Amino acid sequence: MENTVLLTYIGGGLVLLFAGGEALLRGSVSIAHKLGLSTLLVSMVVVGFGTSAPELLVSLSSAYKGAPNIALGNVVGSNIANILLILGLSAVFSPIVCTRFEIRRDSLAVVLASIVLVALSLAGLIGRVSGIAMVAALVTYLAYAFVTDRNRENGFRERIEKDVGKKDVPFGWAVVFCVAGLTALAAGAHYLVEGATALAERFGVPNAVIGLTLVAVGTSLPELATAIVSAIRKHADVVIGNVIGSNLFNILGILGITGAIFPIPFAGRIAEVDVWIMLIVAILLAPVIWTGRLISRFEGLAFVALYAVYIIWIYSVGV
Numbered sequence: 001m002e003n004t005v006l007l008t009y010i011g012g013g014l015v016l017l018f019a020g021g022e023a024l025l026r027g028s029v030s031i032a033h034k035l036g037l038s039t040l041l042v043s044m045v046v047v048g049f050g051t052s053a054p055e056l057l058v059s060l061s062s063a064y065k066g067a068p069n070i071a072l073g074n075v076v077g078s079n080i081a082n083i084l085l086i087l088g089l090s091a092v093f094s095p096i097v098c099t100r101f102e103i104r105r106d107s108l109a110v111v112l113a114s115i116v117l118v119a120l121s122l123a124g125l126i127g128r129v130s131g132i133a134m135v136a137a138l139v140t141y142l143a144y145a146f147v148t149d150r151n152r153e154n155g156f157r158e159r160i161e162k163d164v165g166k167k168d169v170p171f172g173w174a175v176v177f178c179v180a181g182l183t184a185l186a187a188g189a190h191y192l193v194e195g196a197t198a199l200a201e202r203f204g205v206p207n208a209v210i211g212l213t214l215v216a217v218g219t220s221l222p223e224l225a226t227a228i229v230s231a232i233r234k235h236a237d238v239v240i241g242n243v244i245g246s247n248l249f250n251i252l253g254i255l256g257i258t259g260a261i262f263p264i265p266f267a268g269r270i271a272e273v274d275v276w277i278m279l280i281v282a283i284l285l286a287p288v289i290w291t292g293r294l295i296s297r298f299e300g301l302a303f304v305a306l307y308a309v310y311i312i313w314i315y316s317v318g319v
Contacts, residue, residue, distance in 0.1 A: 006195050006202070013192030020053075020184025027177025034171045052249040053185050059254050061193045063262035070193065070210065071258055072270050075250045076278050077213060079114075082243045082250075083281050084307035090239045091300025098240055098289040102145070106244045107282075107289045109141060113251040114279040121271040131259030138252035206268075209314055240295075247282070269317075277310065 055078055062070035090096060098104070116134070120126050126134075200210045258264060266275075288295055295303075 003202075006198050009191045009195030010199065013188045013190070013195060016184045016188030017192065018188075020181045020188055023177045023181030023184065027174045027179075027181060030174035031171065031178065034174065052246050052254060053182075055250055056254045056257065057185050057188075058193055059258045060261065061190060062197075063258050063264060065193065065197070067193070067197055068262075068264045069206070069268065069270060070196065071264060072255075072266065073210070073274070075254050076117075076270055076274050079247045079250055079278050080274075080281050080310065081307065082247055083285050084303045084310070087240065087243055087285070087295060088300045088303030088307065091295040092297055092304065095297055095300075096239055096295040098293050098295065103240055103244065104290055105148075106145075106241070106248065107286045110244055110247045110251075111279075111282045111286055113137075113248055114282040117251050117255070118275055118279050121266040121275045124266050124271070126255055126259035126264040126266070128260050128263060131256045131261075131263075134252045134256030135260065138248065138256065141248070141252075209269075213311060213314065240289075269314075274314075 055074055058074050059071040062068065062074065087096065098107075116137075120130060123130075196210045200206065255264065288299060
């Protein structure tokens with residue numbers, strides 16, 4: 001393919017992923033309100049899975065096309081970007097208060113899920129059994145969270161309506177938003193993977209690096225958009241809840257589902273380096289939440305700077 005076509009594929013894929021993620025979020029939240037679903041399901045399932053849908057589609061598409069490094073790099077890179085880039089930029093816009101019990105609990109869950117992924121990297125494979133076990137662990141955790149959170153609503157419904165969707169959207173239009181969002185996500189995932197893979201081959205850049213950067217950031221755009229809007233509107237719990245929930249879904253849901261369908265081998269720099277960086281970043285966030293209970297502007301700038309160093313480093317190493 002010509003360079004212009006490749007850039008069109010990548011640019012069009014990113015636009016479709018962003019638009020599709022936003023449409024899916026708005027439609028799903030509206031349907032949740034119309035059907036009277038709990039705000040816990042809105043926050044953890046609809047928002048978390050909705051913003052992780054691009055990662056799922058890209059990972060499945062990459063694994064199907066025989067590019068497991070893009071699938072792994074997509075999730076590992078997205079989790080690193082979610083904390084360092086998205087939370088960092090959000091905190092720069094407005095410091096993020098992290099006093100809610102659910103945020104502290106879920107941050108520890110992300111650390112545990114990251115440890116599980118590191119263990120699987122040492123084993124060298126996410127197979128069908130481990131994939132199913134990861135999905136089962138996610139479902140179990142959501143059930144546990146539902147039981148512990150059912151009396152901790154604290155006005156989350158109203159904040160979600162402001163930041164993600166309006167509950168007065170007609171049910172029919174909400175369904176249209178969901179269908180259109182899923183369609184755009186599928187098309188965006190296809191074009192982004194096609195363009196990214198061809199770009200890697202054209203310039204000799206390893207698939208792992210492309211997955212860790214371009215694809216990872218591209219599929220994190222829904223989280224980024226939601227986080228920045230939420231930060232500007234002073235809804236810190238929406239920012240960090242979205243990111244932490246997305247990271248949990250990325251590891252246990254995305255890689256679990258992908259591994260259950262297409263076993264994913266761990267090899268190369270992702271297994272040796274990047275999955276460990278993902279764990280370190282998750283561990284770095286936990287004490288910030290539990291002790292200071294605030295991600296300040298200075299810490300946000302530090303997170304963004306660390307992400308910039310990480311990107312420069314992996315492109316300079318290139319393996």
